[in-house]
Amino acid sequence: MSNDRLSASRRLDVALAMAERGDSEAAIEVATAAIEADSDWDEAYFALGEILEKAGRKDPAIDAYRQYLMRDATDRMGAEVRLMLLGAVAMRDRLPPEYVRALFDDYAPRFENSLRDKLTYRAPELMFEAVRTLLADMPHPLEVLDLGCGTGLVADVFAGKIDVIDGVDLSPRMLNRARAKGSYRDLVVADITAMPDMATSRYGMVIAADVLNYLGDLEPVLAMIHARLLPGGILVMSLEEGAVYPFDLGPGQRFRHHPDVIAGWLKRAGLEVISDQQGTLRQEKGNAVTGRIVVARAVSAIIGPTLLPELAVSAVEGDPGAPIVLH
Template identity: 65%
Template sequence: MSKDRLSASRRLDVALALVAQGDYVAAIDVARAALSADMEWEEAHFTLGDIYERAGEKENAIEAYRQYLILDPVDRMGAEVRLTLLGAAAMRDRLPPDYVRALFDDYAPRFEISLRDRLAYRGPELLLEAVRPYLPALLRPLEVLDLGCGTGLVGEVFAGQFDAIDGIDLSPRMINRARTKGIYRTLVAGDITDMPDDLGQEYGLVIAADVLNYLGDLAPALRAAHARMKSGGCMVLTLEHGDTFPFDLGPGQRFRHHQRAVTEWMEECGFEIVSDALGVLRQEKGNPVEGRIIVARTISEFTMLASDLIAPGDPDQASGQTLH
């Protein structure tokens, strides 16, 4: 670390301490002083942008985030996401993969405690409840693919329901956490829209728990999943519901998807929705986050098996059912 970078780092630490105290005016002054010590430090530009944003100084925040992107066009800190939410950048069809990877690499050590204890996350449980009626009809042996597997919460919740489970996640550190549980046959660090050859080709069940929220356009991920599935397989997933077609980016930096857009993507990619329920996925700032829990089957087998899977008048057939 250079002398200037060391000085900048110390000043930025002070600025962050002032932010914690709610003194944004002083924090801005100290963060600017940090930049005067090292104008090439991209993290300091991003932090200044964040402080400006907290202080309600939108235009200054935009300028700081843009300066950050000049220094780090890969955007590991997610400045483009901030610019989008500030109305200063066009909506993309996904969050930057390098940003998502860095976010969850950093999050990995505290991921489960944060999700389970602080946010009351129960996405895997809702997915199991939704897909349970369809499991008996799936061909055995049942191999499962866990998209965005994280630390392996899905593997734990679905234990006993499968013959083998594989997982893929952008974050190597999350993968390492999942590996220690000894549940997964294969774990791969990779992108769910372009899955590596290390994974199988004949999955009877694909699970996507709280991962598609980081994609706007769902078609690439759905196509990639379908290509890995057995005929007659199921896919079960969670989404955050949105009123903007086809999707918008929520304040929590996750995409929200319009119901009609999801139906169209599913049909385009070879799926038909058989269950679409509502449920509370987690808490956020003390408020429940309601999402959709969707079960879909590959279309080729759906028409043949629908009468066995869903009896007339079965409440599981109705869109808008609520899971608890």
């Protein structure tokens, strides 16, 4: 560490301690001094932005976050998320992947304790109840793909009720904890919007628990899920419910989806809704987070804009009543 970075780091530590005590003005002054000591340190700009934002100084906070983004194009600290919440940039379709990865890599050691004990997280239990009566009639062996599997909370709940489960997650440290449980056959570090090759190409069930909240427009990923499901296969997903159509970004830095948009997205992705139930996913700052547990079945055709025009023409010129199957 250079002398400039060391001096800046010491000053920033003092600034953060001042902000924690509620002395915002002094914290802003010392954080600014940290940047003066090392003007290339991206984290100092982000920290200054946070201090300014908490102090109610919106415009200077926006400038600090923008200064951070000029120095870290990957946005591992999530400055663009802050700018979206401050109304300084247009709503994006997803949160920055590097930010989500860094967030959960850091969160991994305390993830389960935080969700289960502090936030009363129960999405996996709600999802199991939503599909419980369907499991007996599904073809076996039942192979399941767990999207955004994290440390394996879904596998904990579904253990003994399914035959095989594979998992995908953006965070290597979360997957290390899932791997230690021994519940998964295959675990892959990947972005769910760019699905890697898995041990099985198509699954009887895909589970997406508390992962689609990090995406805004779900239509592309739902089409990808359809491609990963066997005919008649089941998708079960949890979504946070919002009042803004089609979606907005909540203060918890997760997307909330309007109920009216979900059915249309599913239909165009070739997924038929079986059930759509409201429930409390977890607690956040003492308040219940309302969500939806949606179960949908894969049908043979994808309709709407995801259907290739030449396939549509071919079907019409041949047998108009025949189903269109995309491979």
